[in-house]
Amino acid sequence: MPNLAKRKLGRTGLDVTVLGFGAMELRGNAGGRGRAIEPEQAGKLLNTVLDSGINFIDTSIDYGESEETIGKYISNRRNEYFLASKCGCPLDPPGAAWNPAGHVFTRENITKGVEQSLKRLNTDHLDLIQIHASPSKETLEHDHTVQTLQDLKKAGKIRFIGSSSVLPNIHDHIKMGVFDEFQIPYSALQREHEAAIAEAAKAGAGVVIRGGVAKGVPGEGRGAEDVWKLWDKAKLNDLLNGMTQMEFILRFTISNPDMATTIVGTMNPEHLKHNVEAASKGPLPAAVYAEAKRRLTAAGATA
Numbered sequence: 001m002p003n004l005a006k007r008k009l010g011r012t013g014l015d016v017t018v019l020g021f022g023a024m025e026l027r028g029n030a031g032g033r034g035r036a037i038e039p040e041q042a043g044k045l046l047n048t049v050l051d052s053g054i055n056f057i058d059t060s061i062d063y064g065e066s067e068e069t070i071g072k073y074i075s076n077r078r079n080e081y082f083l084a085s086k087c088g089c090p091l092d093p094p095g096a097a098w099n100p101a102g103h104v105f106t107r108e109n110i111t112k113g114v115e116q117s118l119k120r121l122n123t124d125h126l127d128l129i130q131i132h133a134s135p136s137k138e139t140l141e142h143d144h145t146v147q148t149l150q151d152l153k154k155a156g157k158i159r160f161i162g163s164s165s166v167l168p169n170i171h172d173h174i175k176m177g178v179f180d181e182f183q184i185p186y187s188a189l190q191r192e193h194e195a196a197i198a199e200a201a202k203a204g205a206g207v208v209i210r211g212g213v214a215k216g217v218p219g220e221g222r223g224a225e226d227v228w229k230l231w232d233k234a235k236l237n238d239l240l241n242g243m244t245q246m247e248f249i250l251r252f253t254i255s256n257p258d259m260a261t262t263i264v265g266t267m268n269p270e271h272l273k274h275n276v277e278a279a280s281k282g283p284l285p286a287a288v289y290a291e292a293k294r295r296l297t298a299a300g301a302t303a
């Protein structure tokens with residue numbers, strides 16, 4: 001069986017596998033954003049995730065049926081995975097609808113949201129709760145959000161506090177010094193957060209990468225042509241040396257020394273198997289990684 005390396009998730013001290021699982025693809029198609037998935041198919045996939053050795057799962061109130069599916073199919077294996085969800089989300093969004101403006105960080109909404117997540121996930125604690133939708137520091141201070149989360153921690157409902165943050169607010173979030181983890185978007189083709197990733201890691205926070213395979217090669221996966229055109233511009237095919245593009249892009253993400261895990265999402269068991277095998281091979285050879293970064297920068301990638 002492929003063997004996934006583990007890394008420390010910053011000051012949480014959690015030993016997480018370099019490949020995690022993003023459970024957004026299990027949201028179903030209510031709300032019109034996701035794809036339909038049979039509950040048994042989702043349950044089987046989640047069990048395969050754990051059988052593959054992956055020990056970190058990310059979900060959200062916002063991901064339609066995802067939390068309930070996790071609760072139904074793998075809560076009996078709860079000691080095999082670290083569980084991360086999000087907070088501030090509307091409590092019962094219509095299906096998988098995504099509405100950043102609908103996120104509210106008050107004590108009432110956060111507390112009710114965590115209670116709802118625990119119930120749906122069929123567990124008594126979350127290992128990690130992440131502020132969703134990257135609100136401003138002013139909003140978090142106005143709503144006393146961090147205090148609420150610290151109270152939930154004291155009550156044993158959550159173990160660590162993180163934030164799913166993006167530019168520009170991520171800099172303020174890191175400086176606040178209260179977050180144990182940051183979930184940050186990043187891949188070879190989307191390097192805008194590279195400096196923020198280094199900043200978060202330097203501050204002692206654990207870094208979880210989302211978007212680590214840029215949603216897959218267009219056609220095979222669901223990546224956007226305009227994102228992937230950088231691949232050709234940087235002539236990355238020259239560096240494959242027998243690897244698939246998916247192996248390369250995933251191992252590029254894992255090559256970033258500041259990240260602990262990347263929560264690649266999939267509802268396809270073949271893609272999951274490929275990702276586990278690729279991630280088990282570890283970072284790219286150092287010279288290939290350096291050359292890929294050089295080519296990407298020359299082709300205009302913002303780092």
Ligand SMILES: NC(=O)c1ccc[n+]([C@@H]2O[C@H](COP(=O)([O-])OP(=O)(O)OC[C@H]3O[C@@H](n4cnc5c(N)ncnc54)[C@H](OP(=O)(O)O)[C@@H]3O)[C@@H](O)[C@H]2O)c1
Binds near residue numbers: 212267268
């Ligand atoms: N905090 C936030 O605001 C936020 C936003 C978005 C996502 N997330 C989290 O991050 C996770 C991942 O994010 P993401 O979906 O944006 O990015 P991603 O992991 O780069 O892309 C996932 C997509 O890639 C495809 N894929 C995966 N492995 C593949 C393979 N081997 N070959 C071809 N295609 C492959 C999947 O399609 P198939 O299902 O067809 O394989 C899926 O649609 C989500 O599940 C969620 O947990 C968080």
